[in-house]
Amino acid sequence: MMEITEGSHAVAEAVRLCRPQVISAYPITPQTHVVEALADMVANCQLDAEYITVENELSALSACIGASAAGSRTYSATTSQGLALMFEVCFNAAGMRLPIVMSIANRALGAPLSIWNDQQDSISLRDSGWLQFYAEDNQEATDLHYIAYRVAEDHSVLLPAFVCFDGFILSHTYEPIDMLSQEDIDRFLPEFTPYERLDAADPISFGMYATPDYYLEFRYEMDRALKESKAIIQNTGKEFARMFGRDYSAMVEGYRLEDADTAIVALGSICGTTKDSIDEMRDEGKKVGLLKIRVFRPFPTEDVAKALAHVKRVAVLDKNISLGAKGAVALEVKDALYSSGIPVKDYIIGLGGRDVRKKDIKAIVALVEKGQGDMFYGLRTEVL
């Protein structure tokens, strides 16, 4: 049913439809309305879940680990500093192979203090073993939750997942959303079947100690599971498309890319602005296209290489920076195109909520055509 809903409320409704059994969160600023809305749903008996309030984010995700290990479908949401406080727990959740799903309303990390959007928070946890999905709009943000649970809980994957949607730009924006029904989601997302679970009658420990003789192999198994999850993501996306008509089976998605000379690569809500500016540039005769990356972990290296094989140049928009190096997306794209000879330029944009408009995308295309890049775009040099 079509509804006009705020992004974080839409995500909360999508999570409710997934029937999580345990939700734990610490909604300090910066937070979104996601867990606030879920708390209302639990209090109003619209959702039969245990809602655990805790003293901080580290405990929130730790409670999810315990609940997931005990065999429950679990959920949390966080953003920026909250996610940073979960850093240690994120690695444990992945290492214990617990399919927790967590929404990340992407925001900048302090210091300096900021509550505005960029993607530094989730990108900084790219090595933690979590799947990372990025939504362009709120429709995709809701749908990716259903897909994330299906993929994460698949016994050949068993890894936790972030569903990332840009803070404020999506989380606080009202958009029309086709909200699926409980019957729809019950057909798509079966009850959680834990691979193994905590049981007093048959005790078991999770995430035990591995000597140097074993640790390397455990990390290899996680890497293998993450890489093999690509096929599960594609198949789950195909099934979702067959049932509900929206196709998320491709980990990357081209927009007017088939005959493009210049390709822009981006993830998240900036893809919408980019598509609009591409339409305007096309009207002016410029052959520009977009490659949107929906899944950042596992990284679809082969798909990126294939989708960009014909272009003359690539501009990567990074709402993050690996300080002292480059943006994280650009590093991956350069790796994917390493032997192709196609020049890839990186543009650090929109950090800490700096607005990125259509004119900025056009200016970046002009820069990449001149071979200028690997830079912060839009620096206010007058304040430096």
Added chain:
Amino acid sequence: MALAVGCRGRPGKSRDNKTGSWRVFKPVFDREKCTKCGLCMTLCPEGCIHETVEDFVDPDYTYCKGCGICAEECPGEAIEMKQEEK
């Protein structure tokens, strides 16, 4: 043997955990010098030095972590720590 997913394990794992694999230096006992005083057996933090034949004591290399306390404390200097080849 396939690894347990998520490094999960059932109780009693400490019995299966052969701590001898941690060892870098191995205590080698010299029976010529040993006075059978038993101090090494008393002080071994792993409790893995046992009386064997004729009241001599020997380490159980399955569990000996190679800490070297026995060699350090032996009054007759009858225990030597030797680098172990693996």
